[in-house]
Amino acid sequence: MTVTVTVTAPDQPVRTGAALRIRGLRRTFGSAVALDGLDLDVAPGELLALLGPSGCGKTTALRVLAGFERPDEGRVLLDGEDIVPVPADRRDTAMVFQSYSLFPHLTAADNVAFGLRMRKVRTAERRARAGELLELVGLSGHGDRFPHQLSGGQQQRVALARALALRPRLLLLDEPLSALDARVRLTLREEIRRLQLELGITTVFVTHDQEEALSMADRVAVMNGGRLEQCASPTELYERPATGFVAEFIGTMNRVPGRAGGDGLVEVLGVRLPVEGPGGTGNVQVLLRPEALEVTAGGTARVTRTAFHGATTRLRITLPDGTDVTADVPTHGAAELTAGAAVSVRPRQRPALLAAWDGAA
Missing domain, CATH: 3.40.50.300 (P-loop containing nucleotide triphosphate hydrolases)
Structure with a gap:
């Protein structure tokens, strides 16, 4: 502007x-x-x-x-x-x-x-x-x-x-x-x-x-x-x-394996999300911001590291398939989400980006 x-x-x-x-x-x-x-x-x-x-x-x-x-x-x-x-x-x-x-x-x-x-x-x-x-x-x-x-x-x-x-x-x-x-x-x-x-x-x-x-x-x-x-x-x-390139260069971005059905939707971490921008079919890499991930106590993923950022706490989490992701959660609700804690991770309902839309691996 x-x-x-x-x-x-x-x-x-x-x-x-x-x-x-x-x-x-x-x-x-x-x-x-x-x-x-x-x-x-x-x-x-x-x-x-x-x-x-x-x-x-x-x-x-x-x-x-x-x-x-x-x-x-x-x-x-x-x-x-x-x-x-x-x-x-x-x-x-x-x-x-x-x-x-x-x-x-x-x-x-x-x-x-x-x-x-x-x-x-x-x-x-x-x-x-x-x-x-x-x-x-x-x-x-x-x-x-x-x-x-x-x-x-x-x-x-x-x-x-x-x-x-x-x-x-x-x-x-x-x-x-x-x-x-x-x-x-x-x-x-x-x-x-x-x-x-x-x-x-x-x-x-x-x-x-x-x-x-x-x-x-x-x-x-x-x-x-x-x-x-x-x-x-x-x-x-x-x-x-x-x-x-812009998606991953600006801010922090996670790459999470997903599967696109060619119908404008992609399944990632057990949730079907609408695709933002060009879609795809088959196995894809889904780009998710840290604030787009919802973390709750109990599950098969594990917190490996935490970092206090004031109003939010940044978590480093290893998913069951070995993928590492970063999630930002409100600090007031992060008391149980300490290093070593078992957690569940799922994306919030918002449009997702696919890494492969411009040929990225």
Whole structure:
């Protein structure tokens, strides 16, 4: 869903973001194919996350958008203009890196104002805008500090303010939180989302962290082998994955043997369920989320491990045929479901996915 917000930062014009269209991007490195005909649309003011395993092409795609890589084929249209031939420093884009990339000999305020100085903006205006942006990212009063005097989270806020100083049409974030500890990551990702919404800036965010992508983005583009598997809202990716890869990559998924009758139903763990998406016949692998499994005390399966997750407890269970599954149950009802306990497992009545619908083994 596209979000357009008209609240602005001090001295910032109302912006609704730029429209981004990626068409047929292909990039190879020798025999390795990093991007294989990538097509994507990003709406004005939208935050799109690129997510996928290492080597899927997400960082290469971001570098092409920034102008640091030139594609072998394809176009990148920013408000209808193909920016592939445009040099990186003239694209009206800004990038925030994982490593912060602050100048160690400059103060926080001078780091923020660096791009403005390169554009010959007057000193008084540079200082005023740097102060406003430091206040925007929660660093008012830190402008005279050098990078070594700031924490990792504060340095990343300075890097973000520096990127925003040039008022880019497109903001690019390259795993900007991966070098931070968990608590700071959580705080800063909320801050980045708040700023992105306030400024209405179109943003493309590369991350390997699923929780980060699903909690921050309007939509998530899942990539695999240089291709787009699915681009959808976090809810749709989780509940209605388009391919077996997406189903098993997003969140936790169990594979349980079942038998499909070709009538749109599959029998698994003694229960007949409707099939979501393309079906099959004969022996199949059924994909079931941990919360889709109902566990009760007594039976022929056995709990092998438990993990407390607050309101839920995650159980690792070995079924009678030797299949291991993961189930999430309410913690208040898990007192008897300890390691070694005999249990029964059955799927809840909801549509099931078949692993074989896209050729998965």
